[in-house]
Amino acid sequence: MPPHGVEHRAEQASLLAGILHDRSTDPRYAELINVVEESSLVVDRKSPEAVNVRELRREYDRERRLPRRLVEETARVTALASQIWSEARRDNDFMAFAPWLDRIFALAREEADAVGHNGTQYDALLDYYEPGMTSSQLSEVFASLQMNLCPLVDALRGARRSASAGLLSREFPLDRQRLFGESVAAALGFNLQSGRIDTAHHPFCTLIGPGDVRLGLRYYARNFARGILGLLHEVGHALYEQGLEPAHYGTPMGEAASLGMHESQARLWENLVGRSEGFWRHFYPQLQRSFHEVLHGVSPNRFRDALNRVNPGVIRVEADEVSYDLHIFIRVELERALLAGDLFAVDLPQAWSELYARHLGVTPKNDRMGCLQDGHWSEGLIGYFPTYSLGNVYGAQLFAAAERELGSLDDAFAAGDFDSLRRWLLEKVYRHGQRYTAATIVEAATGTAPDPSALIESLAGRYPTAL
């Protein structure tokens, strides 16, 4: 936004946050929640009314513990800090942002203490994005991911590079990428009567209302992989949104179970569907016809090798599938340290570089490519990063379970059948809204509580180091 517009936006954000806080902590609202809680509506604890009032109570109890001043201040500071971050990144000037980062973490500590926790402030924040998840569960998940993925990434480093280098950085005309992308989205089940696809600077999926899910996509003339994988990612989010019950719109029963579960759908459709052999057995002939100048004589296998190249780098949003969770691991380690006061903003660049060198074997050449690359912290999103990896974990478990029940999904994809998988997910995940927590949904659908082993097996199986 233009520099002179920032101040007013911060005031507006702060005012709105305060008004929302007042409304959601209104004593009359609490009374109404109470009336439902004491009524026969909640006898069946899985009824929509019981689920809704359970979730509204949870939100009310959390909100009630926050002082209005803190809510307003956080909204104001993060509105200003987002702009500072964006300028700091542009100018590669971390020190301009550092004091704001410290301030945001101080506000987050205050918020965590106000909400309450069992000694771990991080839990109070995490719970906001991934209800029920705790710091110690997270530590286990990431320990396992780190232990298994670091060696895998090392072994794969640049393995398929020579064969396919440069193939996907040839010029793929944008208008044809757009046409191809939209036909893929429709084939996967994105309903264009209840949604739209447009182009945008940052890819997104957003729900405007029932019957109106918007996708903003971006294509790159010389980075075909980023465009199509980004599309599949957002389509995954959109299938979840379009799979929620319209009758429950505006209530917890009509909302996704958690951010991690939402991300699981994005990552599942992006990686487990969109990188698969079956998917490209179905779509590659069409792709090759559309881009015959660049794909003439390129075998489907060579194309897929290029798409699935593992080459750890310093930028999260450009990461391959295998190293992606290590980027998240690093952020989670750092935000926990920043929150605990074990790390100060001023020391972040060095800590960032050390972790990248240790776990990914790469070093950002500047802060813009390092600790300034993501805007999450500037927006006050602390405890949010884990949901990316939880999404990968849930997605791999769900995909494996679907395959056990439905038979080879690769064969289905090759035959152009994406509906079997989508219907399975609709039944097991989407239609439930927030009836169950993400962990409960995963366990009910797969027979196992959330656990990274399905993800690790999936990656090890699809990225054999012998190649």
Added chain:
Amino acid sequence: MPPHGVEHRAEQASLLAGILHDRSTDPRYAELINVVEESSLVVDRKSPEAVNVRELRREYDRERRLPRRLVEETARVTALASQIWSEARRDNDFMAFAPWLDRIFALAREEADAVGHNGTQYDALLDYYEPGMTSSQLSEVFASLQMNLCPLVDALRGARRSASAGLLSREFPLDRQRLFGESVAAALGFNLQSGRIDTAHHPFCTLIGPGDVRLGLRYYARNFARGILGLLHEVGHALYEQGLEPAHYGTPMGEAASLGMHESQARLWENLVGRSEGFWRHFYPQLQRSFHEVLHGVSPNRFRDALNRVNPGVIRVEADEVSYDLHIFIRVELERALLAGDLFAVDLPQAWSELYARHLGVTPKNDRMGCLQDGHWSEGLIGYFPTYSLGNVYGAQLFAAAERELGSLDDAFAAGDFDSLRRWLLEKVYRHGQRYTAATIVEAATGTAPDPSALIESLAGRYPTAL
């Protein structure tokens, strides 16, 4: 928007309209207005407080007379009708839209009667967009425009066609149009510290908040004129917004005097600046360098002839400067007849064609090119069209007055000086917000009440029929 999203949007629009109505007619709000009205703050009737409370009182009195049911129903029906219109236009199916049009005009009659009027329902609606203007004043303005412009258009029809035909439908690469456009916007005084320029499907200018004015522009590879004139139009709106006092943001003192006055700035910068010899004496060398493939050997005069070609057609938004007000005249005639009940929707296509044949000498080949071309009525904007012509009228008067005071503006433009004009307008118009009505501002700045003769003289002078 996607078809399935419309219903919910209509419900939301209706609910929001109802809530806004409740808040703006709250007895406590009336009491507060009253307190200020009876205080010493309004002793000086031109003080910001006096102006603000005068305008808030006007809005309150109007709103109070409307039943909430009508406000909600109008919001709901127009939200649905906009979508129906958009589909009807796409399918060239006027009959699908006709019943909605009758319904909207019925609601408008109800609104006019609720608000109150002296026998002319149209006045009650017009007053919403152009405070103080009446139907009978409007009739005089349009009678004069019609009487003078019809013969001028006839005499000019296709006059400069042969010399310049096709010149501006050559291919002007979009990226360079964008760069050229942005340099023009900056040169005219659009402040990029307090605004942004992006591309959009429909050109617009909107105020997000103080210090944040957004322009959405559109360029056409084979219609250079439409892109640059559209840009100048929106920049005109933007200069007005950026010229309002930020300290008065959110109050009538910080808002434009009227829609007609807003449009006057768009039309002044588009036509009286952007089509002038001086403007292109300054910018043509840069333009020619940027588009040397298409403009090599094209003289500035030939270029300007192509830009200023008069060739009446059936589409308002593509109209040349001379015939533009006749498009408006036709719409105003028709909406007055529709409101008065002298014309029913079902007879609109024929009435539309007859007026186009009579006043512009052209006949739309279908309804999509005829009475379905504009979305205004579907959105409930009745009494809005006149503000386009009032804008032309005010703009021509203001421009002539500025020139009398400042000396030749053409010479100023040729020297790259657009600031003298902008500062004059800032002083005479922008900074006043709603301190005065549009008519008062025009009279104070030009010495004459609003009157179309300056516009007619300007057009006759700049489009000599002897050529």
